[in-house]
Amino acid sequence: MPDPLPLRPPRGRLRRALFQVHLWAGLALAAYAVAISVSGSILVYGATLGARAHADWRAVAPASVEGRSVVTAGQAVALVGQALPGRTLLNVHVPAQPWQAHIVGLLDQTQYRVVFVHPLTGAVSPPVQARGAVIGWIERLHSNFFSGRSGRVANGVGGGLLVVLALTGLVVWWPGRGRVSRALRVDWGAGWKRVVFDLHHALGAWLLLPVLLLSVTGAYFTWPQAYRDVVGRFSPLTRRPAPRSTEPAGTGPTVDLDALVARVRAAEPERPWVRVDLPGGARSRYVLVASAEPESPGRDATMTFADRYSGQVLEVRRDGGVRTRGDAVVEWLPPLHTGHFGGPVVHAAWALLGLAPAALAITGGLMWWNRVIVPRRRRGTARAGRA
Secondary structure (H helix, E strand, C coil): CCCCCCCCCCHHHHHHHHHHHHHHHHHHHHHHHHHHHHHHHHCCCCHHCCCCHHHHHHHHHHHHHHCCCCCHHHHHHHHHHHHCCEEEEEEEEEEECCCCCCEEEEEEECCCEEEEEEECCEEEEEEECCCCHHHHHHHHHHCCCHHHHHHHHHHHHHHHHHHHHHHHHHHHCCCCCCCHHHHCCCCCCCCHHHHHHHHHHHHHHHHHHHHHHHHHHHCCCHHHHHHHHHHHHHCCCCCCCCCCCCCCCCCCCCCCCHHHHHHHHHHHCCEEEEEEECCCCCCCEHHHHHHEECCCCCCCEEEEEEEECCCCCCEEEECCCCCCHHHHHHHHHHHHHHHHCCCCCHHHHHHHHHHHCCCCCCHHHHHHHHHHHHHHHHHHHHHHHHH
């Protein structure tokens, strides 16, 4: 009995048209889907993998700091300013343990880089990518295909086209009443072509919602304001402008950064990791973000705004800025895309589900190859033989 391979366009003018849209859009986006899918799954563990980069600079042996003075946050910022003059210092990551290095973020020839400050000697490392060259390369691939804003826009368009693929695929997949259960299974005992067909259709149905979720939330990073505008039509968004520093009438004493860090840690003992965003303009302020983990999601962190001149606490935010349902929707868009809102089980699930576009692109490409390319080659071989 021949292996049934129903790869012909479905019946009905609309479904045939959608089949062609699905086919050609899928072929056009196949490489994009594989690249964005695989890189995204890897980046679910980007923080863990990146923490292993530059291990020699990140910490010293705990015993080596016992009874010795270690570099403070304020000293780390000053040391980096002296070692790398002319750079714009953006932030300093204050470690939770004394044997760990301070990490100072800065602009190095328009690129964001970090340097590590040795906890004992104060030696400043060369500017490097925070998560190492490999993870940094994958991050740039996933976010903008190494092309800045134009690449990010192309990425957003690609996410929108993946939504089109998912929805047209649902229409093409629909087998009719009474046949849904069969269309959700894979006949592993059939020929490999039928297995590929079943895999593509069954995976497309089972993974429809994850593909839509990842595609829609991914486009948010390209057009965040457009998403906010749409969400704001259904639920108001809270606009909470950051407080600003008050310029002193005369020259006053410099704020003690270490005192600010100590104050935040005393108020948030369960959040020992502190990132300090350094002030830039005359009215800007210090922002101290305290979290339980080095890269804890923002909504789980506490943000303290402090006047850059007086050190006075201007505002403390412990709710991630969420006040309305619209705020909650916007707040959840990034973690829903990255999977950074749960523990190891959520991370594993997101890494696996993130491979869905790649699996569908590969199985769809094999179906097209079997239906179009293989018969075309056979006809060419037959004509050559007759000649």
